[in-house]
Amino acid sequence: MRRLRLILGLGVVVLATSAGVAWATTGATTGYPQPKVVVPTPLQTPFENRYLLTAVGSGAGIRSGEMKFEFEEGSSPQFLVGISQFYLYGPTGEIETALFTFYPPTALPNGKGLGFDVLKVGASTSYGQVSPDGELRLFKPQGETVKGELELHGGGPWPVEFKVLGNARGYSASPPAAKQIKEAEPTAPGWGAKPSEYVGEYELTNGGEDPTAKAATLGPVISVAEGLGAQGTAVGGGSMTVKGNPATATVKLESGGTTHTFTLTDLAWQGDQRVAQVHTEGAGRPPVGRFEGTGAQGEVKGTLIAGPSVYKVEFKLRP
Amino acid sequence: MKITFRSFASLLVLAAVGALAVAGCGGGGSSSGGGGSFASGAEAACSKANEQIAALGTPQQAQVTGYLESTEAVIEKLHSEVAALGASDAAETAYTEALAEALPVLTQMTNAARSENFDAVRELSAGLVRIHLGEVAEAANLKTCAEVPTPSES
Structure with missing residues (x-):
């Protein structure tokens, strides 16, 4: 994490000096040349703002982010330049920081909005360098919401949604997690083609030592803190029973010195995707979260979100 | 030399009388090696602290800062109460010191939550795990x- 902060710090310095963006209340000084294609200023003006990423296609692997667009200071005709700081899910579960600038602006067909090339700011081998990494399309703001599409690393486009923060507001540290938009929501009932594939008793296979178990009075606060990250609260042990038609699941998880019981309803599947609604006070009460994961051949693994708590679980059907 | 010796002897007598007086008047003194008063006092303080922690329930993310502030206040009070009891052996001293060790970590976690840096809150909590307060x-x-x-359901 310290290394990430260092990289981020260096990246920001780079932005502010060699290749990047010096921000002021009057506008940005990026050093980027006047774009060859002129976009009418009235089309750009609605986008000059600070934004919080509120929703993103789950395939993009972006947890959260913040973005800002300002007119290049002294540019004539005026052109917008953007900068963003995204927090990405790393391959091993850690959060990585990525910096992007958005330049040059182009007008989307039919006055739909603005498009920008996404330029990735080098942070490890090429400080100060930017390289094309995709495209961002922003549609006309609707109130405080701006929707759009993002292409990154050759993937996408993924839907994105930003909330306008205004220049007075911003996040001094990691912004809150954006809602992950599923591209294709499973709709087939159950967790497989035949009940015999998924009905039965499961055992938790990723249980480990519960760090809160020996933490005494500090146990609950550790449990709460662990639930805030992307990795999820540590689970000491647990089980799951799937039964009925339509199928429901009862999940018991040991964490924070307590056994938590959840009821999963609306089990649905498509391919290897497995989803369900999560309840803490029985199926008759409103859901407090969601289970999303994958499954096949008697195994189900994924993320169980219940209110503020996030659990990473892996279950195996007992023979 | 005689005068000096006599003065020294007088001082010894006075010191002995003083020590006896202190021991006799102390009553609730807990550092005399009894151990029971520390244990009962600490257990009572812990019982109260645990009730207060349990009553906080499990917060939503937007409530985490307040939750951490409250937890910090409870642990701070617990530490001051336990410290005031006066530990009589190494194990009791270690427990008192473990509570003291938790306080700056909780402060850092609260500050991180105020900055909405919830990833940092999570990372900092490893400092609390390392204390192994239960052990x-x-x-x-x-x-x-x-x-x-056990946090109360709310």
């Missing part, structure tokens, strides 16, 4: 202090 409490024969409070 330290068990070593000091503090059963209530070793218990993990």
Whole structure:
């Protein structure tokens, strides 16, 4: 994490000096040349703002982010330049920081909005360098919401949604997690083609030592803190029973010195995707979260979100 | 030399009388090696702290800052109460010191939450795990202090 902060710090310095963006209340000084294609200023003006990423296609692997667009200071005709700081899910579960600038602006067909090339700011081998990494399309703001599409690393486009923060507001540290938009929501009932594939008793296979178990009075606060990250609260042990038609699941998880019981309803599947609604006070009460994961051949693994708590679980059907 | 010796002897007598007086008047003194008063006092303080922690429930993310502030206040009070009891052996001292060690970590976590840096809150919590407060409490024969409070459903 310290290394990430260092990289981020260096990246920001780079932005502010060699290749990047010096921000002021009057506008940005990026050093980027006047774009060859002129976009009418009235089309750009609605986008000059600070934004919080509120929703993103789950395939993009972006947890959260913040973005800002300002007119290049002294540019004539005026052109917008953007900068963003995204927090990405790393391959091993850690959060990585990525910096992007958005330049040059182009007008989307039919006055739909603005498009920008996404330029990735080098942070490890090429400080100060930017390289094309995709495209961002922003549609006309609707109130405080701006929707759009993002292409990154050759993937996408993924839907994105930003909330306008205004220049007075911003996040001094990691912004809150954006809602992950599923591209294709499973709709087939159950967790497989035949009940015999998924009905039965499961055992938790990723249980480990519960760090809160020996933490005494500090146990609950550790449990709460662990639930805030992307990795999820540590689970000491647990089980799951799937039964009925339509199928429901009862999940018991040991964490924070307590056994938590959840009821999963609306089990649905498509391919290897497995989803369900999560309840803490029985199926008759409103859901407090969601289970999303994958499954096949008697195994189900994924993320169980219940209110503020996030659990990473892996279950195996007992023979 | 005689005068000096006599003065020294007088001082010794005075010191002995003073020590006896202090021991006699202390009553609730807990550092005399009894151990029981520390244990009962600490267990009572822990019981109260655990109730307060349990009553906080499990917060939504937007409530985490307040939750951490409240937890910090409870642990700070617990530490001051336990410290005031005066530990009589190494295990009791270790428990008192473990509570003291938790306080700056909780402060850092609260500050991180105020900055909405929830990833940092999570990372900092590893500092609390490393304290192994439950094991330290068990070593000091503090059963209530070793218990993990169960957050109330809210």
